[in-house]
Amino acid sequence: MTAPELVTSEDINAYVDGELPDERRAEVVAWIAANSDAASTVAAYRAQRQALKDALEPILREPVPARLLAATQRQRRPFQNWARQAAAAVLLLAIGSGAGWYAANQRRPVAPTAEERGFGERAAVAHFVYAPEVRHPVEVTADDQAHLVAWLSKRLGTKLKAPVLVPAGFELVGGRLLPDAHSPAAQFMYQDAQGRRITLYVRVDDAHISETAFRWIKEGQVEVCFWMDGTVGYALAGELERKDIYRLAKLVYQQING
C-alpha cells in the first residue's frame, strides 16, 4: 500500500468520484487544500466529468430508432404472442366492420407526409419508453394537476388542457416534458382500471399547419392517431385497437375544441 504521506493521482480521482475510504479521506483533503497543483487537478477533473456528461446527455433524449425497439419485441410480455394473434383475428373482422367506423369518421383519415409521420413516430417512441415505466411513468402526477398543466403550458408556450377521459374509463396519471424534433413536447399519461395506458403527446409547431384530419401510424403494437389543430399537434398512442384509440381521440378533440 502507499505510504501515508503520499497522495497519488488515484487518490485524487477517488476524491473526485467520492470513492475515498473514510480513513484516507481526511489526509487527501488536507493534501489538496495545501497543494495548489492538486487543487487545480481536482477542479479540472470535475469540469471534465461535467463536460463529458453534458456532451453525451442529449443522446438520452433522442428518439429510440424503431429497429432497436423491434429488437426488444420478443422479450415483451408473454401474452403478446397471444395478443398478436388476437389482433390479427380482430383485423380480419375489422375488414368487415371497419368500413363502418371509417365512414362514421367525418374527418377522413389522410395519409401522413414524411414530416407528419416523424411526429407520429416520436409520439409512439415516447409511449414505448414511458408507458411500461413502473416507478417513474410521469414527472408530475395528476394529484398536482393544476401545476402540471400550468408548467407544461408555460414550457410549450400555449395554453394546454389535460383532457378528461374518465367517461371512456381512463384516468389521468400525470405528465412529463419531452423534446420533440425542434421544440418541447408534453406527454399526458392515462390509465384504465386494467392498467392499460395511453399517452397524449402534444407539441407546438407553427412551421407546418395542415388541415385538421386524423392521421394514423402503427409502430409495433402501438396505434397512434394524430392531428394538427392550428399550431398545436396532438398524438394519442396506445396498445389498443384502432377503433378504441379513435373513440378516445374524438373525446380529446371535442374537449380541446369544446
Add this chain to the structure above:
Amino acid sequence: MAQPEPDIVVLIPRLRRYARALTANADLADDLVQDCLARGLSKMHLWRRGTDLRAWLFTIMHNLNVNNARRNRIRPDNQAEPDWRSGSQPAGQDEVVELRSIVTALRQLPEEQRAVVVLVGIEEMSYREAADILAIPVGTVMSRLARGRERLRQLTGQGDRRGATGP
C-alpha cells in the same frame, strides 16, 4: 404479486449513450446496441433477477465491442468524423465546438481507458461496478481512470500537470 418484469426498452437510451461513447459513428453504435439487445434477450435466463439489469447489459455490450474491434481490426479512434450526435443542433456555435472537442478527445483515448472514464464519469458507476463490467480488478480501474483523465486533460488543453508525460 409477482415482481414486474423490468422493461429493457427504458434502458435503450442509456445503452445508446454508452455505445456512442465507445464507437464514434452513430450507426455503428446503434448496431452495437441492437446486437447487445439480441444477445441479452437470448441469454435472459442467465440474468439473475434482482441484480442490476443495466450493468448486465453493459457487460454484454463491452464484450461485444471488444470482440468486434478484435475481429474487424477497426480502431474506433480512427473514425474521420465523430458523428456522435445525430439530428439535433444545439443553440450556440461555441458550445458545439467545446462539446465536440471533449468527445473528440475521449475518442483518442486507448479503448481500455475510455471505457473506464465513461462508466465512472458519465454512467456514474462505482469503481466496483465498473470493475465487474470490465472484468478487471478495482485497482486497474483506478489506474486506468487516472491515466485516462490526465490524458483527456492534456488533449483538451486544460493544462499539464507537472511531471505528466504525453506523446
